[in-house]
Amino acid sequence: MERLDFNGFGGVNLAATAFGSADNPPVLLLPSLGQVRQLWFGTAAALAEAGRYAICVDLRGHGDSDQSPDGHYEFDAYIGDLRAILAAMPNRAVVVSAGIGARVAMAAVGEGAPHLVSGLALIDANIWVEKAVVDRLGGAMALRSSIFDDPTKIVDAVAAAYPSEPRPTLTDRMMAAYAKRDDGQYEWRGDPRVLAASNLPDMEERLTAAASRIAAPVTLIRGSLNETVSNEVMEKLKALIPGSEVAEIDGAGHYAASDREDDFNAILIDFLERQAPRAPLTFIAGSEPRILRDALGCFATGVTIVTTMNADNEPIGLTANSFTSVSLDPPLILFSLAKTSANLETFEKAGKFAVNVNHIGQQPAAGKFASRGVTRFDGVDWALREAGGSPILAGSLASFDCTTHAVHDGGDHLIFIGHVNYASFEPHRDPLLYFRGKFRRLHFA
Template identity: 45%
Template sequence: MSLRYVREFKGFAGVRIEADDIGSADEPSIVLLHGFGQTRKVWEDVAVGLEQAGRHVINVDLRGHGGSDWPSDGRYDIDAFVDDLRAVLGQMRTRPVVVAATHSAWIATMALAEDAAMLASGLILLDPPAHTDAQAVKVSAEALSAALGQGLAPSEYDSKIFASFGTDGVDARLAQAAPQINIPVLVVRGALGASDGVDTQTGFSATFPNVEAIDVDGGGLLIVAERTEAFNGLLIDFLERKQPRFIPEYRSGSDARTLRDAMGCFATGVTIITAHAPDGRPVGLTANSFTSVSLDPPLLLVCIANNSGSAEVLRGIDDFAVNVLQIGQQPVSNLFAGKSEDRFSGTRWEVGEYGAPILPSSLGIFECKRHMLHEAGDHFILVGRVEKASFEPRRDPLLYFRGKYRRLHFT
């Protein structure tokens, strides 16, 4: 039995965005975006096919289309659509693959430009238009709507859309946005895309760092409607290769990389452990294995790899500091995670009250005395007794999750 209900999202400036929620939310999610002059009905057969293939589908009506709000302020500029999509993605419980047709391809590309990996796990663009002239947008949308049999009936769209949607600067923004999107991208071109010119479309596709491009022959104006089975086949093949449904498993004796990836699902802060070597030089390394142990007595621990460059020094120290990093210290984190021997020369530091080097720009600083050391496989556990702790409440933490730096998302 199909699971389906109408779901509402809060878009830009409070605009209500309506969508069909189809399938189990425990399955990998897909967000479908129609083009201008259409509604989410155009995706109906695709959505059913994706659900049958074990995917969770969010089929969205853009603002001013279908069941979504028609904003009273008439905001239909591209930034309003972009912010709507970012708002929808921010309300998802998982990072979905975004599938965007025609002019929504521009919206999706701009929406994912700065932080794609935090909002989505993949991007599929269907016939992204090459021409950004405002009149061309209106003409192509009206022609496509008529060809699909939806028409632009007054009850299905807000007539203010095309008068308000400006395209100035779109080319430059797309050219800047696409190279920043590092998630897997698929560009599918049918008859509509072919009418825009192969060279232009190929050039746009090539600007994504991790992209596949496919031409589908024999389709009508929009292959999602004219060749649904072929389009679904392309989608599902891409999804199974890039975002498979199976859950990776590690079992004792199998690939350690899988275990490491599983451990990476636990989001952490990032710290730099600092101390003085016996000869007085400062040493330090980046670590995210940091835990509060006890309040009475005040204890914390860090895990240090036996093969790290500073391991020998840290095994023998009496005083050390744990510097909890804030979002502006990502370059410092990278520096102390690398092999450079001169990590402190370009970094602001000073000697703390209890003798260890500290990084005063950090979110929090714990100055510690060595309490205990435990051997633990290819790491050792250094337990410290906290002598002094300080923090800056106006800063936000640098986070680490699944091998990438992250930052808090405030709602």
């Protein structure tokens, strides 16, 4: 068991616990709204036994994850978090998610990034949520704002909200969502602002479109006694998601994954063995680009922050590991910039850029300069070496101040070749490295 952190949308830190070896194919377990990652620990341990790398993560504003400082709990913030986590995975993951987590996964994958996952297991996924169900789930969520003097009363309250479902079992994992206060009372550990924004209604059109575009293998799992997601909903969803399959857990309600954990694990592991087998992945030209990315990720690199000035004379920059030396005489270097970069035009117009090679202490900056929705230069010490130069980040391991020498087309990237006007380096620091999708540091035997 290893405690991990992910840098979510807008820089919100997301707490996670991983089970098993990081060399195994990853499975990401996402709770539903109101739940915490501990609910998945039993399944994660079983997955680790079955040769998977299982990662349980807390949603923003839940458990040990950060609260969003500006109250961003809208649907798209959760999607941004999921995409950020998946992008940071060493390999393509299967995502397992329940309830609203399942809606988030469907949207994240269906809306333009189907290659991000190698499979989806969705528990109690629903698109067509009726008003009565919305009210009911709203009521169940409101329980989270109640204070309880006894843990069994938490279970009583859940059981009362779902009267014809089996009574949930009181476990430490369930209680992980609650904190015991000094006065002995129990209260839900999350950000209360989460409760106001569950986005259940009004999403039919968006989720229908997203679900129909999912290209990964999908299993739709439901407890047979679930009161809020019917069999008809499952069949409708199955018809919508190409090649999806349905599985039912007999005698389970909406806590199926924890109440009938063994049954659930068996269904999940069977799905993984069939649809996301543990065989080594091979890229063949024209096939899945993520596999090529994973293969390329075996080449360890340093990490840089590439900068320039925009037309308003403000610094801009992004994290890049595509930096390469090209020529000593003339002094040339290159980096490649995705054509999707928000800064493409700025780099093209500026005619100059600087490459700042990161040392290990700059890992937070490297994370920040790869995130969207943050003010990247906030709190960063930078200066121009000369008027007309590009931003040099203080303390960088090395900095190369360049005039753009040439820009070449490179498929979905542009290759910027820079003529180095000025280079400096810091001989007493260790480099920040990047390998298999993770920041690393030098390890001397």
